[in-house]
Amino acid sequence: MSDQSALVPKPGIMDIALYVSGEAKIAGHDHVLKLSANENPHGCSPAAQAAFEAAATALNRYPATDHGPLRAAIGQVHGLDPERIICGVGSDEVLQFAMQAFVGAGDEAIITRHGFSMYPILARAVGAVPVIVEERDRRVDVDAILAAVTDRTRVVFVTNPGNPTGTMLDSAALDRLAAALPPHILLIHDGAYMEFAGCDDPGIALADAYPNVLATRTFSKIYGLGGLRIGWGYAQRPLIEVLARIRQPFNLSNAQMDAAQAAVLDRDFTAFCRDENARLRDFLRQSLVQMGIGCDESHANFVLARFASTEQARRCDAALREAGILVRRVDGYHLPDCLRITIGTEDDCRRLIDTIGGFMAHERGAE
Numbered sequence: 001m002s003d004q005s006a007l008v009p010k011p012g013i014m015d016i017a018l019y020v021s022g023e024a025k026i027a028g029h030d031h032v033l034k035l036s037a038n039e040n041p042h043g044c045s046p047a048a049q050a051a052f053e054a055a056a057t058a059l060n061r062y063p064a065t066d067h068g069p070l071r072a073a074i075g076q077v078h079g080l081d082p083e084r085i086i087c088g089v090g091s092d093e094v095l096q097f098a099m100q101a102f103v104g105a106g107d108e109a110i111i112t113r114h115g116f117s118m119y120p121i122l123a124r125a126v127g128a129v130p131v132i133v134e135e136r137d138r139r140v141d142v143d144a145i146l147a148a149v150t151d152r153t154r155v156v157f158v159t160n161p162g163n164p165t166g167t168m169l170d171s172a173a174l175d176r177l178a179a180a181l182p183p184h185i186l187l188i189h190d191g192a193y194m195e196f197a198g199c200d201d202p203g204i205a206l207a208d209a210y211p212n213v214l215a216t217r218t219f220s221k222i223y224g225l226g227g228l229r230i231g232w233g234y235a236q237r238p239l240i241e242v243l244a245r246i247r248q249p250f251n252l253s254n255a256q257m258d259a260a261q262a263a264v265l266d267r268d269f270t271a272f273c274r275d276e277n278a279r280l281r282d283f284l285r286q287s288l289v290q291m292g293i294g295c296d297e298s299h300a301n302f303v304l305a306r307f308a309s310t311e312q313a314r315r316c317d318a319a320l321r322e323a324g325i326l327v328r329r330v331d332g333y334h335l336p337d338c339l340r341i342t343i344g345t346e347d348d349c350r351r352l353i354d355t356i357g358g359f360m361a362h363e364r365g366a367e
């Protein structure tokens, strides 16, 4: 019999380790350069900000339940059928719909070694068991995923481009994965950084080809609206219709929808952010490599700096903090010898590289 003397959460809930977000403050520094949360250093589109401000005049009105204009705008810009799009409070909520709809107690969720730290939280929240699969040199390994599939597997998470690795799986590898997975297993392709990759979203193509694929995207990264919480998912109609049953009718406010709609329609701002990011990403990577710091080619809005040791990564992090610069330690992603660095403005990048350059010169002097 269950314990009737106290409230007891469902199995799995107390196994959840609380999410740790990128830090925003350093004691003793008033103007911290925050390169720890993959935020857009250019803010958001001015049109999105204007739409948000305009929404302030009608806060008494309930929002539309069908997200029609926002889905139409996303569909128009990406060439997609709006009926196959579902919007959520960040893409995190879309992932949550999928977990609630398809995954339950005792089921297994396959997550790759350096996968996004929200996935185990989402799995545990529905009583499922996260099964961690190794990556190969910081790249998602399709064969390792397929080898981990059991009778209990219900969902596979792939982040592409990866966070915090920045590496990317190509369409051929993804297709091999989707083709080999049994059709009752949901394959989630999380494309939070896709706009920075400068190519078509292979997750969208996969969702067109397979009924068990959900591709997700977000307004938090290139659109600079992380503070507003909007994301979306794309799949074939039957899958979207399942997720729609779980979505709360008023999950998105007018302000969220109006700002997101204006943001996606401002293609010039998006193109500017993508091009600046690509240019400065090259600069950062080359500068790091010249200093003897490892750095894979990144397809996202950050680079992963790989140091000679965990201790050296810690010392560099400390030197950056001393200079008022916050980057992301990624011990929690099983990369303790690395630091994830968001691409800032050109000035930000130069300041960062100067500081790391000073640190490496000091390290060489200490040898």
Ligand SMILES: *Cc1c(COP(=O)(O)O)cnc(C)c1O
Residues within 6 Å of the ligand: 038, 089, 090, 091, 092, 093, 116, 159, 163, 190, 192, 217, 218, 219, 220, 221, 226, 229, 230, 231
């Ligand atoms: C930032 C990020 C997201 C976006 O989450 P939102 O809920 O849309 O803000 C999703 N997946 C990954 C891997 C991310 O890094």
